[in-house]
Amino acid sequence: MKEKLQRFMAGRYGADQLSRVYLGITLIFLVISMFTRFMPFYWVALVLLIYTYYRMFSKNISKMYAQNQRFLNARYRRVAKWDAFKKRWAQRREYRFFKCPTCKQRVRVPKGKGKICITCPRCHHDFIKRS
Numbered sequence: 001m002k003e004k005l006q007r008f009m010a011g012r013y014g015a016d017q018l019s020r021v022y023l024g025i026t027l028i029f030l031v032i033s034m035f036t037r038f039m040p041f042y043w044v045a046l047v048l049l050i051y052t053y054y055r056m057f058s059k060n061i062s063k064m065y066a067q068n069q070r071f072l073n074a075r076y077r078r079v080a081k082w083d084a085f086k087k088r089w090a091q092r093r094e095y096r097f098f099k100c101p102t103c104k105q106r107v108r109v110p111k112g113k114g115k116i117c118i119t120c121p122r123c124h125h126d127f128i129k130r131s
């Protein structure tokens with residue numbers, strides 16, 4: 001039986017981080033549909049489950065790999081953004097943060113210095129802000 005499964009999965013994509021997330025969402029939708037008896041949730045869960053298995057059994061490995069990479073990149077960007085926000089939040093008493101009006105680079109300046117001219121470290125554009 002195990003050998004049969006191994007032979008079946010040979011050359012197929014298998015599970016990845018994206019399919020794990022899809023399975024988690026499927027489970028959440030199933031639980032919601034169980035408690036609310038709201039059928040659309042059930043159908044969404046079923047479609048998602050079928051799609052997840054389609055991805056796992058797919059022989060188009062490069063396409064599935066690319067999908068997973070896009071998912072991982074998006075997740076990484078979100079985590080990095082959140083970490084940057086936490087860092088700014090921790091420093092909010094000593095510093096103020098501005099975005100450069102031309103290149104959108106974030107600039108940190110000490111708080112309580114009055115009106116100051118800020119030179120963007122990336123594009124050297126000057127702009128005036130109250131710190």
Ligand SMILES: [Zn+2]
Pocket residue numbers: 100101102103104105120121122123124125
């Ligand atoms: Zn700039």
